Amino acid sequence: MLLNEKTAAVEAILFASGDAVDEKRIAESTQTETTDVEKIIRILNDRYDSNMSALTIIHIENKYQMCTRKEYADYIKAAMESKKQTPLSNAAMEALTIIAYNQPVTKAFVESVRGIDSSSVINSLVEKGLLDEDSRLNVPGRPISYKTNENFLRCFGLSSLDDLPPLVREDENNQGSLFEEETDNNNIE
Numbered sequence: 001m002l003l004n005e006k007t008a009a010v011e012a013i014l015f016a017s018g019d020a021v022d023e024k025r026i027a028e029s030t031q032t033e034t035t036d037v038e039k040i041i042r043i044l045n046d047r048y049d050s051n052m053s054a055l056t057i058i059h060i061e062n063k064y065q066m067c068t069r070k071e072y073a074d075y076i077k078a079a080m081e082s083k084k085q086t087p088l089s090n091a092a093m094e095a096l097t098i099i100a101y102n103q104p105v106t107k108a109f110v111e112s113v114r115g116i117d118s119s120s121v122i123n124s125l126v127e128k129g130l131l132d133e134d135s136r137l138n139v140p141g142r143p144i145s146y147k148t149n150e151n152f153l154r155c156f157g158l159s160s161l162d163d164l165p166p167l168v169r170e171d172e173n174n175q176g177s178l179f180e181e182e183t184d185n186n187n188i189e
Contacts, residue, residue: 003040006030010040011066020063037064088128095121096130100152100164104134104145122146130155 009030013021027034041057041064048055054072057064068076088096091114098113099105099122110118125131132149136142148161158164 006032006036007040007043010037011044014057014064014066017065020060020065022063024062026064089121091116091118091121092125096125096148096152099125099131099146100148100161101167103147103161106137106143106145108143 010026010032013026013029023034023037026032026037030037032040041059045057047053048057054068055066056069057066094114095110095118098110102109107119107122110122122131126133126146130148130152131146134145134147136144152158153160
């Protein structure tokens with residue numbers, strides 16, 4: 001393996017890992033001596049410096065980790081906060097509603113109700129911290145069941161799931177009623 005290829009390999013390993021990687025592991029995976037790993041890290045850091053890159057590689061005990069420079073922390077924080085505050089899509093609201101009223105449920109259940117693949121929507125809701133994995137069902141494939149969590153309650157201003165509004169129910173005239181008590185409570189005198 002040539003030096004440029006080893007340098008690229010070390011960069012790829014550190015980028016893909018996200019965490020600190022032991023220099024011995026880097027050396028083994030790139031078929032390099034540990035002393036050469038240190039030289040490769042210097043080459044990468046020199047390259048990042050000369051290009052005024054936001055990236056740097058830090059040395060922690062006998063490990064290396066790719067990270068961003070401190071001066072970009074405020075930008076990163078702003079970007080991550082806005083990602084979490086992104087409004088939910090209609091698909092996400094549908095999936096969240098199905099799970100909130102029927103929990104714990106599997107992705108397959110949500111998909112059967114929605115009639116469309118919901119994997120990415122559910123994964124997004126887990127990433128946003130609105131859903132948790134509840135357990136694995138004891139059936140073939142051992143699918144994961146999902147449930148809402150305290151963050152869901154907090155975000156929607158609920159004290160408990162009992163505070164969810166009643167589901168829409170069909171009356172004799174095929175008109176949906178959001179609240180069962182609607183006709184009793186809305187009489188104008």
